[in-house]
Amino acid sequence: xxxxxxxxxxxxxxxxxxxxxxxxxxxxxxxxxxxxxxxxxxxxxxxxxxxxxxxxxxxxxxxxxxxxxxxxxxxxxxxxxxxxxxxxxxxxxxxxxxxxxxxxxxxxxxxxxxxxxxxxxxxxxxxxxxxxxxxxxxxxxxxxxxxxxxxxxxxxxxxxxxxxxxxxxxxxxxxxxxxxxxxxxxxxxxxxxxxxxxxxxxxxxxxxxxxxxxxxxxxxxxxxxxxxxxxxxxxxxxxx
Numbered sequence: 001x002x003x004x005x006x007x008x009x010x011x012x013x014x015x016x017x018x019x020x021x022x023x024x025x026x027x028x029x030x031x032x033x034x035x036x037x038x039x040x041x042x043x044x045x046x047x048x049x050x051x052x053x054x055x056x057x058x059x060x061x062x063x064x065x066x067x068x069x070x071x072x073x074x075x076x077x078x079x080x081x082x083x084x085x086x087x088x089x090x091x092x093x094x095x096x097x098x099x100x101x102x103x104x105x106x107x108x109x110x111x112x113x114x115x116x117x118x119x120x121x122x123x124x125x126x127x128x129x130x131x132x133x134x135x136x137x138x139x140x141x142x143x144x145x146x147x148x149x150x151x152x153x154x155x156x157x158x159x160x161x162x163x164x165x166x167x168x169x170x171x172x173x174x175x176x177x178x179x180x181x182x183x184x185x186x187x188x189x190x191x192x193x194x195x196x197x198x199x200x201x202x203x204x205x206x207x208x209x210x211x212x213x214x215x216x217x218x219x220x221x222x223x224x225x226x227x228x229x230x231x232x233x234x235x236x237x238x239x240x
Contacts, residue, residue: 002228007239009185009209009226016096017183018088019202020232021103023190023214027082027233030106031073055164063147063156070159074105075124075138081112084189084233087240089113099179103191103198105161118176120168120198122161131155168197177204185209189232193218 010016022032052058053069081089089112091097099116100109107125109117127136129150136157141148148157162168180186184207191214193199202220212224213235221227228235 002226003235003239005226006211006228006235009211010091010096010239013096013185013209015098015183015207016091016185016187017099017101017179017205018091018097019101019180019186019188019191021189021191021193021195023232024082024084024102025079025104025106025108026190027084027231028076028079028106028108030076030079030104051164054161056166059158059163067141067144067147071142074161075142076106077138077142079106079108081108082233083237084235085109085112085114087233087236090240092116098183099176101176101180101201103195116179118172118179120162120172120176120201122159122169124159124161126160127157128160129153129155130158173197173201176201180204181206183207185211187211187213188218188220188224189213189236191218192216193220 026032048058053066059066085108088097088100088109092114099118100114101118101120102109103120105119105121105124107123125138127138127141127148128134129152132150132153132155134150134152136148141157141159149155150157180201181204183205186202186205186207188202188211210224212218212221212227213230213232215229215231
């Protein structure tokens, strides 16, 4: 049984890192970008593609349209951590899991109780004034009419989310690389491994066990010691 094998790997590991993507959040009701039902494949009746709508250029040129899309499609204030998030938090509490590296921007890992989380693409929960760098939460964004403006200096408030055309945060990348390189087990879950440079980080893994949990096949399946094509929440909650 694959689940027995996964349980055995976890039991014998003391430095697990979890690398996750959108499939981790879809089970909390947050749509992904790339699956057949994802945002990129939906007809949005607009002149622009979803990639363009969440690009740096679009944010700078059409901030009102950017925020209209962003508030409607990227912030899910009622989403709750699912069984997968809770299982990972439990593994960290047990001292087994040392870090989570996530491509998601919803903050659900922290909401579940995970402490050491590297958010490669930022978070919708953090927003900063582009002029004075004052901090605002996601509620401020959702409650703002049109373009959210700083209450202190009037500057435009921007989400702490890595938009297309923007680089990833170097400190976060370095922390994630260090964690992955030191791990004895890397569990990759809920990601198709097509978003770079994030997906390239798994190449730093030098440990013993590479585990892949995803509903569809990925480019790393052939390298993995264990591949489980199933729901990430179901799998993790049944072995932890």
